[in-house]
Amino acid sequence: MALEVDGVCKSYGAVRALSNVGFSVPRGEIVGLLGPNGAGKSTMMKSILGLLRPEAGRILLFGQDVLTDPVAAKRQIGYVPESPALYEFLTGGEYLDFVADMYGLDVATRRERIAQFLSGLELLGHENSLISGYSQGMKQKVALIAGLVHRPRLLVLDEPLNGLDPRSARVTKDLLRNLASHEGVGVLFSTHVLEIAEAICDRVVILNRGAVVASGTVATLRERAGLGGSGLEEVFLALTGTGDLSDVVAALSH
């Protein structure tokens, strides 16, 4: 198992962000972490990285508690935060070089990998420009490359396709699929675009108000929600108790 989350609880003051959350990410699988805004997805991902300390529960990375040796754990994880805060006074190339230094990549390896990623995500020619001049999509691509460049064994991706153009989004999705199926990389992937989750995730975990309300394959969830022929969107809305939205839409239309 790449990742096992068991009984994790986390509060911010009086607000319970995670409540007894448990799920797992097997090696070679892409698991979608879904939920409405404020459901606790980002908190969960930060806890996996050791950026936040849960009050209860445990998080095992390849069988080892992430808090036992946080540096070793981080070395195995590739993380793309929800809103990547890059050092905007560096160029894209300098930033990736900095990240490669952080993961201890040798010069030849980093040169080859960074060039491949820059080319694949159509950033070649921009690597010597300051990040401050990049579009949101370009910054997201740099964050993605930074999360992938050291070939992690587990990817924790918080809305990784935000702002990407269709081609780059497609490249990223296919890359994730390949990494999972051929390299055995475990992928935990959060998104609000349910079509994407349905298309690439082997299983999904739905969080609502800090608790897991459902998990399994999309087909399993459909059956559980009694929505056999429906898409993931209907299943998601039913499981998160969002219900019928026609009144809201009608009110906003006037």
Added chain:
Amino acid sequence: MNFHRVRRLSSTLVASQLRSGRSGSNPRGFFGRAVVIALADVALFLVAFGGAEAVVRTSSLTSAQLALLVDTTAPLLPLVAVAAVLVAGVMFELTATVKFSGSDAANWLPITPSEYVAASSSAIAYTYSPAIALFLGALLPLAWAAGVVPTYALAAALSALALFEGAVLVEMVRATTQRATALGSGRRGSATFVLRAVLLIVLILAFNLAFNPVFLLGFLQQFSSVSILTALVPVFWSTRAISEWVGGATYVGAAFALGQAAFVGMLVYLAGELRVRFWVPAPTEVRLSAPSPQRGHPILDALGLSRPEAALVSKDLRGFVRRREMLPTLVVPIVLVVLLFVEGGTIGRFGSVLWVGWVAGFFALLLAVTSIGQERRSLQSLLAFPITARAVLRAKATSVLFPSLLGAVAMALTVGALFGFSPLEYFGLVLANGAGAVVLALWGLVFAARFSDFQDRPRPQYLRPGAMLAAMGSGMVILFAILLPASYAVLVPSPSTVVLGLEAALLAVAVGALALYWARTGFDRLFRELPF
């Protein structure tokens, strides 16, 4: 010009400034409203008024003496107002990060350049108005007692105009430096950044020095006839108007006052034109020459830093030159050293040695306390990298000490050259300055690890204000406790002063060790959990 739009934009810009410096509190609360500045004006005015009134009542000054005091002080008020707004504006407004400069929305909202200039200038003038409220409050009881209230009223009106004049000048500089900071667009080479930084530093330095009283008076005294100079330079016209009024030349005074108002009107027009001509609405794409992946950092490697630590130091050092908001910090020691050249003759050898030691230590402290907060939201990435808290501490200490020690040595050499030091004195001075800088850097890191502010703001503060005060206060006590005996031992070597020097060294080691311990525990705590 749509004045309603100007007023609305202006109040929004003021609110943005007020709220930018505060976190965790209600932005719509009392201290987040523009009216709070007006109340601060009134409060400062009343406090100064009360103090001056008490002095007038208890003093034995005659009306004539009080009138003389008002007549000589009032003409300087407009000059103080322009200087205060210009220096504060250049230091704080021009170095605000572009995305927060408060003017971004003006790029797409239906606002004309003149409307923007008028609104932004009004906002800047209003924001810094407490600087002049204090003086006006203090002067009123004197003017009242002396029976020269009309002079006071003229000075007050022209000071308000001067506040606006200073703000318009800031706007003009902002527009032109926007283009200056975009110089690198399309060019290649790291020299671009150095050029940009030098341009901004020179600009900030020029304004700081030009409106420094020592420089200004020194400059004026170069001229055989100050009256000709003040008649020719519009920034002095308000001063001249009040002087003429006081001297009984009412019409000449009125002419200068009207001339000043016309000059400000022309500045508003010019500022609008400059904005049209030079404003760069979008962040420009600055390109550097293609770097190959780095093969290490030879100097940093030689210091025994690991690869990630060296990468962090290298990143921070680049940030010093490339980050606009860091420039005021870099300017501080330069301004202080230039002032030493001006005032060196008056403060003597001992004073000068203390001065550069203080500048070196203060600079190290300033860099250290801001070193963690400047990571801002990127701290999340830093904590996600496989690097220990201790490694980050080593990297941060190095990135603070590198420029600080260079500065300390450079300043020691400068003051040594100024006073013709012997090699032994040079050595002692470098040692004392270096020790002060190291201890203050570690002391600053103690605060940075515990009280950093990671909020994105127009004017990033990096460290919580209370902690900044505590760090500066305690840091200065420590610094002088080391510098005073050390400097004495260097300049007046004798068995007793050498003992003093050794005591200073012991103190430096003890405080340094304690600070290192606290910094380590602080970094360990910081790395336990993301603080935001």
